[in-house]
Amino acid sequence: MLKRIAVIDTEKCVGCQLCMFACSRRFGEGGLAKSAIHVKSIGGVERGFAVIVCRACPDPPCMKVCITKALVMRKGGGVILNQSKCIGCGKCVEACPFGAIFWDEESNKPNICTHCGYCTNYCHYNVITLKEVDST
Amino acid sequence: MIIDKVLYIDLSRKSFHVESRSELFEKYLGGTGVAIKLLLEECPVKADPLGPENPIIFAVGPLNGLFPMASKTVVMFKSPLTGNLGESHAGGRTASAIRLVGYGAIIIRGSSETPVYLAIHGEKVYFRDASGLWGVENSYTVGRVLRELEKGAGFRTIMRIGSAGEKMVYYANVVVETYRHFGRLGLGAVFGSKKLKAIVISGKNSIRVKDANHYRQVYDEIFHLAIKSSLMKKYHDIGTSSNILPLNELRALPSLNLRETSLKDAENISGENLAEKYLGRRVACSHCPVACIHLATLREPYEDEPYFYKTTMIPYDYEPLYALGSMLGITDPNGFLRLMDEVEAQGLDAISTGVTLAWATEAYENGIIKDSDTLGIKLRWGDYNSYREAVRKIVYQPNEFYAALAKGVEYAASKYGGLDFALSFGGNEMPGYHTGIAAYLTFLTGSRHSHLDSAGYIIDEKSAATGKKETLQEIVENLFKEESWRQVLSSLVLCFFARGIYTPKIVVKSLNAAGFEHVTEEDLRKIGVEILRNKYLFKTREGFDPNGLRIPRRILEKETPLGVLSEDLIRRGVEEFFNLIKDNKGLKDDFRIFS
Numbered sequence: 001m002l003k004r005i006a007v008i009d010t011e012k013c014v015g016c017q018l019c020m021f022a023c024s025r026r027f028g029e030g031g032l033a034k035s036a037i038h039v040k041s042i043g044g045v046e047r048g049f050a051v052i053v054c055r056a057c058p059d060p061p062c063m064k065v066c067i068t069k070a071l072v073m074r075k076g077g078g079v080i081l082n083q084s085k086c087i088g089c090g091k092c093v094e095a096c097p098f099g100a101i102f103w104d105e106e107s108n109k110p111n112i113c114t115h116c117g118y119c120t121n122y123c124h125y126n127v128i129t130l131k132e133v134d135s136t
Numbered sequence: 137m138i139i140d141k142v143l144y145i146d147l148s149r150k151s152f153h154v155e156s157r158s159e160l161f162e163k164y165l166g167g168t169g170v171a172i173k174l175l176l177e178e179c180p181v182k183a184d185p186l187g188p189e190n191p192i193i194f195a196v197g198p199l200n201g202l203f204p205m206a207s208k209t210v211v212m213f214k215s216p217l218t219g220n221l222g223e224s225h226a227g228g229r230t231a232s233a234i235r236l237v238g239y240g241a242i243i244i245r246g247s248s249e250t251p252v253y254l255a256i257h258g259e260k261v262y263f264r265d266a267s268g269l270w271g272v273e274n275s276y277t278v279g280r281v282l283r284e285l286e287k288g289a290g291f292r293t294i295m296r297i298g299s300a301g302e303k304m305v306y307y308a309n310v311v312v313e314t315y316r317h318f319g320r321l322g323l324g325a326v327f328g329s330k331k332l333k334a335i336v337i338s339g340k341n342s343i344r345v346k347d348a349n350h351y352r353q354v355y356d357e358i359f360h361l362a363i364k365s366s367l368m369k370k371y372h373d374i375g376t377s378s379n380i381l382p383l384n385e386l387r388a389l390p391s392l393n394l395r396e397t398s399l400k401d402a403e404n405i406s407g408e409n410l411a412e413k414y415l416g417r418r419v420a421c422s423h424c425p426v427a428c429i430h431l432a433t434l435r436e437p438y439e440d441e442p443y444f445y446k447t448t449m450i451p452y453d454y455e456p457l458y459a460l461g462s463m464l465g466i467t468d469p470n471g472f473l474r475l476m477d478e479v480e481a482q483g484l485d486a487i488s489t490g491v492t493l494a495w496a497t498e499a500y501e502n503g504i505i506k507d508s509d510t511l512g513i514k515l516r517w518g519d520y521n522s523y524r525e526a527v528r529k530i531v532y533q534p535n536e537f538y539a540a541l542a543k544g545v546e547y548a549a550s551k552y553g554g555l556d557f558a559l560s561f562g563g564n565e566m567p568g569y570h571t572g573i574a575a576y577l578t579f580l581t582g583s584r585h586s587h588l589d590s591a592g593y594i595i596d597e598k599s600a601a602t603g604k605k606e607t608l609q610e611i612v613e614n615l616f617k618e619e620s621w622r623q624v625l626s627s628l629v630l631c632f633f634a635r636g637i638y639t640p641k642i643v644v645k646s647l648n649a650a651g652f653e654h655v656t657e658e659d660l661r662k663i664g665v666e667i668l669r670n671k672y673l674f675k676t677r678e679g680f681d682p683n684g685l686r687i688p689r690r691i692l693e694k695e696t697p698l699g700v701l702s703e704d705l706i707r708r709g710v711e712e713f714f715n716l717i718k719d720n721k722g723l724k725d726d727f728r729i730f731s
Contacts, residue, residue: 014427016420017232017290018204018359025355028348030202031236032291032340040290044280045314045419046431046449105258106342124363124425 002076004056004115005037006131013049013127015039019119023111026118033106036113037128038099051127054078054100054113062092062101071112076133081112138651139166139198139240142174145254145261147330148188148246152261154239161240165652166197167629168223169667170241171212175221176674178243185216185322186304186329188247194234195242197628198650200423201235201343202351204359205634207421209234210626215321216329217306217488217544218563220678221671222321223584226295227421228313230337231629233293237339244332253296253334255286266333273299275311275483278334288338296334297324298483300531304328305542307488307565311480315429315451316421319485320586321564351649358637358646362425367636371428376454377407379568384462386600386697388571391462392517393494393557394690397570401467405457410469416449421631428633434473450477458568459490464497465517475520475527482531489530491565492545493523499554509537509552546686556689561585562680570691572596572698574611576706580685581713582619583671588632590619600697608705612712623667624660672717682714 023035037053056077063071063079070085071092088108093101102111117130140158145151157170164170171193178191192213199206209230215222234242237256244254248263251270255262264285272278275298282294293312300308301324308324309317318324327333345351362368370378383389384402391399403409407430416433420426431449438444450473460479461472479486497515499505505515511534513522526538533539540548545565549558559566561576562585569575574592582589592615599605606614621640622632628647630638638646640657647655672680692701 014418014420015422016425016427017422018425020290021204021423024342025352028345028351030343030345030351032201032232033342035340038290043283044276046417048417105340122359122425125427 002133003117003130004077004133005053005113005117005120005128007051007053007128009127010049010051012125013039013051014125015041015045015049016124018122018124019051019128022119022122026116033104034111036102036111037119038102052098052100053128054115055098056115056133061095061097065091065095067091074115076115078115079112080114081110083109086110138162139196139235141239142241142243143239143256143261145242145244146246147244147248147252147332150248150263157241161198164663164667165624165627166200166240167195167208167210167627168212168623169627169663170197171195171210171223172667172670172674174241174243175212175214176670178245179214179674181677182679183214185214185219185222186325188245188330190214190326190329192244192323192326192330193241194230195629196231196235196240198652199628199630199646200231202345202650203355203423203646204362205424205426205631205637206628207231207424208626208629208631210629211318211323213323213326214678216304216325217322218585220563220680221583221675222323222326223671224318224320224323225626225629225632226310226312226316226318227424227631228293228316229291229422230293230295230312232422233291233337233339235339235343236291236341237337238341244330247330248332251331251333253282253332253336256335256337257288266331269333270302270331274481276314276481279311279314282334282336286336286338288336291340292336292338294334294336297327297332298481300324300483301328302333303531303533303542305484305531306544306547307485307492309483309485311483315419315431315480317485320487321584322485324483345649346651346653347649354645354649358642359425361637361642362634365637368426368633371633372426374407374411375428375430375452377410377430377452377457379454380406380457380462381408383568383571386571386597387695388569388596388600388697389462390458390559390566390568390570392465393463393498394559394570394694395498397694397696399462399465399467402462404467404469405461405472407454410452414469414473424631426633432469432473434470434477448473448477451480452476455568456486456490459487459565460523462568463490463494464520464523466520466523467518468520471518471520475523478524478527482527484527484531487567488544488565489527491559492530492541492548493526495545495549495554495558496526496541498557499549499552502554504553505537509535511535511538555686559688559690560686562685569593569596570694570696572599572696573608573701573706573709574599574606574615576687576691576701577611577615577709577713580687580706580710581615581682583668583675589622590615596696596698605698608709609712612709612716616713616716620661620664620668623664627663627667669717682710685710
């Protein structure tokens with residue numbers, strides 16, 4: 001069954017950012033350079049947090065603006081990045097209305113969520129989950 | 137892989153450069169271990185803590201950015217409060233931002249003529265004009281403005297001072313993000329003396345590891361311990377404020393300037409009560425699943441405007457509840473929260489503020505302090521509105537009396553009298569544990585005069601629970617062992633709350649994964665002792681004398697759960713502790729953990 005990352009309840013987010021660290025750790029490294037999920041306060045931690053991650057659009061605007069066709073449709077929504085085609089122009093970042101495409105300054109390419117769900121294993125507060133895509 | 141870069145910033149010249157100091161990080165890991173060596177290098181003998189020669193040294197360690205609960209940054213400086221070693225630890229997003237912008241340590245030298253704030257992004261340091269921000273009283277507002285001005289949301293730390301720092305109150309904090317602090321010992325005043333209003337640092341680099349699978353495996357082991365075992369439960373659930381009830385019951389909760397050791401209504405300011413009626417949000421430091429930061433929601437109606445309410449989020453923890461609660465006889469949670477909010481906004485240390493005000497209240501009662509000194513403020517137990525006013529006066533120092541309070545309780549009592557009930561140790565206002573001799577030995581011998589140095593209160597609490605008293609020798613040896621080991625934890629830099637998870641075995645494993653491949657437990661224990669000894673090199677150099685430590689009479693008058701304290705026994709404990717420090721033979725210069 002096809003799945004995607006879903007944000008269930010940001011009110012329970014404590015801002016620990018373990019999801020962000022997990023995302024980079026998938027690539028076998030520490031730090032945050034490769035993270036495709038982001039948590040930031042919505043104007044001070046007292047007001048809570050925004051959890052920003054690809055929502056797996058069925059008709060992704062990022063894909064439409066990719067001039068080298070490095071972004072292709074993913075089954076179940078969202079996109080897959082072909083690294084060798086990507087020239088790092090950054091148009092996909094601008095096209096995403098959620099700001100859910102992040103930038104790896106070290107490789108100068110976008111961090112695209114693959115909806116693998118690794119990050120959800122580290123969310124102790126059930127803010128994010130891996131959800132089956134409704135195909136109806 | 138191993139951090140080595142030190143960023144040197146000169147506020148006088150508005151310049152910066154980077155040096156590799158791998159020899160320090162290879163031997164002393166990072167954090168406290170590296171910071172004390174840098175402080176010995178950078179701080180001239182007998183430096184004026186508020187002069188341009190006093191350096192500020194931030195340091196992170198090899199586990200920051202890699203492992204959960206390695207969420208702290210260490211800062212060292214010479215303290216204006218004690219005139220000696222200043223060391224403070226803060227979480228928030230400080231550690232990940234510093235490590236992931238690429239530095240192991242950041243040193244700030246000199247002093248600016250005009251107000252500035254620093255922005256550190258990528259490889260650049262920007263000196264930004266802060267003349268418009270200077271005089272903005274509320275530390276929250278400063279944070280709010282900088283959030284808009286600077287980039288890096290989610291990847292950054294915003295450290296800043298409130299008015300207390302600008303006015304150089306000796307126990308002014310640096311507030312980080314919101315609700316976390318470099319507290320105690322007056323880093324805020326050192327910022328103020330340098331006309332440094334704030335520092336914003338953003339970073340999101342990668343950290344390479346040699347064996348990715350091994351790294352992930354060790355990570356998962358630690359993560360599962362953190363969320364599944366009971367080790368973090370206290371901090372996770374009710375938080376540190378869960379200490380109020382047991383300490384009150386034990387008659388070890390310093391109250392009314394330690395004229396009492398428990399309060400009838402302490403339950404009102406217990407963690408349990410606050411959680412039930414006020415807890416509005418839980419927040420975590422970056423890379424910590426525990427979320428120990430508890431924020432109360434205070435909803436207050438506007439008196440002159442019906443159906444208008446002000447809703448404020450206010451942090452609480454055990455130490456502020458003791459210092460601004462029981463110590464001042466405030467058991468009305470609303471009153472405590474209002475006072476706490478004022479202390480936070482001004483950027484003061486809660487413990488030092490509370491203990492100083494408690495002394496002032498007793499001195500006012502005794503007639504040592506008069507209405508002409510307090511400028512008409514009636515300092516009375518439980519009267520939080522008067523205390524709120526007094527807090528503002530401590531910051532703005534309109535007369536000699538408030539200027540004395542701004543220098544701490546030791547200074548004020550030396551000037552006005554009442555040293556017998558001025559509760560400070562080594563010049564630092566006491567934390568909230570009247571548990572027994574081990575707690576007081578920690579306050580006296582701990583390198584920061586903080587309960588966190590060697591946690592003697594835990595030894596006392598255990599003895600009280602089991603009825604099994606340790607001998608003085610056992611206590612002293614345990615304190616020495618504990619403080620030495622904590623030097624390792626604060627060099628990595630771990631949160632002390634996670635000390636139960638990061639056992640020596642786990643620390644070795646995580647260090648192995650982080651690139652220190654051959655480190656052993658034995659190496660770490662040795663380096664811990666060496667770091668502690670280095671701190672005492674600095675302290676002795678700056679005039680610290682264990683024989684000159686003052687023991688306030690008040691603590692001998694009130695029975696602890698383990699009986700009445702004897703000054704003679706405390707003095708012997710202090711002496712024996714320093715014999716252990718002296719006995720230790722230093723490591724050879726060519727010793728390296730990283731090989």
